[in-house]
Amino acid sequence: MARAVSTRRKLAFTALAWIVALVVFFPILWAFLTSFKTEGTAIAAPPKFLFFEWTLENYRTVLERSNYFRFLGNSIITAVGSTLLGLVVAIPAAWAMAFSPTRRTKDVLMWMLSTKMLPAVGVLVPITMLFRMMGLTDTHLGLVLVLTLINLPIIVWMLFTYFKEIPVDILEAARMDGASLRQEVIYVLTPMAIPGIASTLLLNIILAWNESFWTIVLTTTQATPLPAFIAAYSSPEGLFWAKLSAASMMAIAPILIMGWFSQKQLVRGLTFGAVK
Amino acid sequence: MGSITLEHVNKSFGGVEVIPDISLEIADGEFIVFVGPSGCGKSTLLRLIAGLEDVTSGRILIDGEDVSRAAPAQRKLSMVFQSYALYPHMSVRGNIAFPLKMEKAPREKIDQAVNNAAAILNLTDYLDRKPRQLSGGQRQRVAIGRAIVRQPKAFLFDEPLSNLDAALRVAMRLEISELHNKLKTTMVYVTHDQVEAMTMADKIVVLNAGRVEQFGSPLELYQRPANTFVAGFIGSPRMNFIDGAEAARHGAHTIGVRPEHLVVTPEGGDWSGVVKVSEHLGSDTFLHVDVDGIGALTARAPGDVPFRHGETVGLSPMNGRLYRFDAQGLAL
Ligand SMILES: Nc1ncnc2c1ncn2[C@@H]1O[C@H](COP(=O)(O)OP(=O)(O)OP(=O)(O)O)[C@@H](O)[C@H]1O
Numbered sequence: 010m011a012r013a014v015s016t017r018r019k020l021a022f023t024a025l026a027w028i029v030a031l032v033v034f035f036p037i038l039w040a041f042l043t044s045f046k047t048e049g050t051a052i053a054a055p056p057k058f059l060f061f062e063w064t065l066e067n068y069r070t071v072l073e074r075s076n077y078f079r080f081l082g083n084s085i086i087t088a089v090g091s092t093l094l095g096l097v098v099a100i101p102a103a104w105a106m107a108f109s110p111t112r113r114t115k116d117v118l119m120w121m122l123s124t125k126m127l128p129a130v131g132v133l134v135p136i137t138m139l140f141r142m143m144g145l146t147d148t149h150l151g152l153v154l155v156l157t158l159i160n161l162p163i164i165v166w167m168l169f170t171y172f173k174e175i176p177v178d179i180l181e182a183a184r185m186d187g188a189s190l191r192q193e194v195i196y197v198l199t200p201m202a203i204p205g206i207a208s209t210l211l212l213n214i215i216l217a218w219n220e221s222f223w224t225i226v227l228t229t230t231q232a233t234p235l236p237a238f239i240a241a242y243s244s245p246e247g248l249f250w251a252k253l254s255a256a257s258m259m260a261i262a263p264i265l266i267m268g269w270f271s272q273k274q275l276v277r278g279l280t281f282g283a284v285k
Numbered sequence: 286m287g288s289i290t291l292e293h294v295n296k297s298f299g300g301v302e303v304i305p306d307i308s309l310e311i312a313d314g315e316f317i318v319f320v321g322p323s324g325c326g327k328s329t330l331l332r333l334i335a336g337l338e339d340v341t342s343g344r345i346l347i348d349g350e351d352v353s354r355a356a357p358a359q360r361k362l363s364m365v366f367q368s369y370a371l372y373p374h375m376s377v378r379g380n381i382a383f384p385l386k387m388e389k390a391p392r393e394k395i396d397q398a399v400n401n402a403a404a405i406l407n408l409t410d411y412l413d414r415k416p417r418q419l420s421g422g423q424r425q426r427v428a429i430g431r432a433i434v435r436q437p438k439a440f441l442f443d444e445p446l447s448n449l450d451a452a453l454r455v456a457m458r459l460e461i462s463e464l465h466n467k468l469k470t471t472m473v474y475v476t477h478d479q480v481e482a483m484t485m486a487d488k489i490v491v492l493n494a495g496r497v498e499q500f501g502s503p504l505e506l507y508q509r510p511a512n513t514f515v516a517g518f519i520g521s522p523r524m525n526f527i528d529g530a531e532a533a534r535h536g537a538h539t540i541g542v543r544p545e546h547l548v549v550t551p552e553g554g555d556w557s558g559v560v561k562v563s564e565h566l567g568s569d570t571f572l573h574v575d576v577d578g579i580g581a582l583t584a585r586a587p588g589d590v591p592f593r594h595g596e597t598v599g600l601s602p603m604n605g606r607l608y609r610f611d612a613q614g615l616a617l
């Protein structure tokens with residue numbers, strides 16, 4: 010295939026990919042630049058691109074005014090917590106569906122995924138009421154639970170596709186070789202499933218990290234993660250573009266760094282294992 | 286010890302009967318080959334013996350003990366899969382050692398058994414590689430190594446050579462035969478290649494649509510096929526079948542004669558026809574001859590016969606080499 014594509018077409022596709030990437034990336038780049046501008050330069054017309062006086066003032070102010078590290082801590086606790094809890098529930102579920110499917114397995118999977126098609130606001134009222142009644146509002150536990158639940162269908166679906174890829178022959182070989190069910194799981198299945206589980210884990214941490222709707226709605230002060238940190242710089246105090254940008258940069262930096270270091274696993278995860 | 290007995294084994298998959306009723310006796314130390322066309326139930330029968338599928342009814346006995354409901358591990362058999370089914374995350378050493386690790390054998394015993402198997406199978410230099418770093422033939426040997434370390438009661442092979450190229454297939458065929466001579470352990474070997482069946486087997490089970498068409502030594506099947514199916518399946522090129530008046534003249538519904546049992550003469554002979562194609566293999570020549578009122582016949586002649594396309598030749602079956610079958614296809 011690759012060889013059949015002519016050089017000119019390859020160039021055209023590369024250019025196209027770059028253009029698309031730039032368009033997608035532009036808002037982030039702009040926020041990055043704005044975060045180093047003064048509030049005045051930030052709203053200057055015509056906008057200044059690179060040649061302005063760079064300043065760290067916004068970062069200083071944001072760090073002074075709000076407790077960034079508490080938000081960061083909350084984000085880490087809820088993203089990692091909900092991902093781990095999700096995996097604990099999803100691994101056995103996906104496992105069962107992949108290795109001993111019944112006639113209804115496909116339906117169950119579809120039904121689980123279909124819950125993701127409902128707009129979140131649709132269940133806003135019942136969820137907030139449940140949270141209030143159970144005293145979960147503005148708690149880590151509440152946030153972990155809700156993040157787990159909204160991402161569970163995706164976790165199960167991803168794990169299911171990974172487990173499905175494990176050849177049955179190999180499991181049968183282990184059975185022939187005298188492995189008990191426990192040994193089969195420990196020595197054969199798990200090592201083969203770990204790359205898939207790792208990809209799912211990474212992707213889900215990102216999804217949970219970026220979830221803003223529920224995290225803003227269900228927290229007020231104590232359990233607020235980073236999306237709420239950004240939001241704090243938009244409405245209540247009027248629009249301060251430069252500070253808002255600085256806050257956004259600080260909110261996405263950790264996840265961006267994590268994503269950078271785990272690119273390979275992540276791409277595999279996002280393409281559901283299609284890239285080998 | 287490793288005798289295997291099947292008693293009225295029946296297997297259905299959700300109402301579809303794949304194996305209606307098979308009874309079979311495999312003696313200890315025999316090399317048995319299941320052969321038959323694709324989809325006839327060879328793999329299913331092997332997997333029933335292995336315990337990877339449960340019999341719907343009937344019994345399977347190993348060394349006289351009923352194992353019909355026993356888990357695969359309890360049957361103490363080893364299996365080599367068509368796909369090799371090696372553990373991709375383990376080294377060659379890890380793969381071969383796996384069955385012994387599962388039975389918690391002592392460290393020294395495992396090392397010794399692995400080194401032994403590696404030496405037998407020429408894998409000593411590859412012990413620390415991962416399966417993906419091996420060629421197809423080497424992977425196959427690792428799969429065999431994994432099967433032999435446990436000293437099973439019997440080996441089960443499911444088309445182990447079908448992913449290899451022709452030359453390697455011949456070499457591995459010999460290796461497996463030698464292995465059988467050395468170990469003298471019962472082997473049950475599935476293939477759809479009748480040459481593999483003929484060359485390796487002590488006894489062949491010819492399967493067709495889940496039924497045993499014939500069970501016997503390669504020569505028995507070749508010399509006394511029980512019916513037209515076996516007659517046509519065993520032997521290459523295929524046996525010629527003739528129906529109608531010519532068959533009736535011999536008092537049969539169908540007569541059959543193998544290409545190697547037709548004598549080719551420039552003229553005369555029982556049947557006379559025109560050469561359509563002559564295939565020169567060097568050692569032999571296969572002549573495809575169109576005979577009036579009978580149809581196309583294949584004859585195997587020496588490598589240097591002069592007959593060419595369009596020439597008329599005479600064909601006669603050798604004495605006593607004509608097979609006669611009734612309307613049901615059974616040998617008369
Ligand atoms: N798990 C299963 N569920 C339903 N039908 C099955 C199952 N396994 C096998 N069959 C059917 O049983 C029949 C025999 O299959 P089997 O795999 O034993 O054939 P085979 O002789 O090994 O063929 P091949 O030479 O192609 O490997 C086929 O018709 C197949 O469709």
Ligand SMILES: [Mg+2]
Nearest residue numbers: 327328329443
């Ligand atoms: Mg098969």
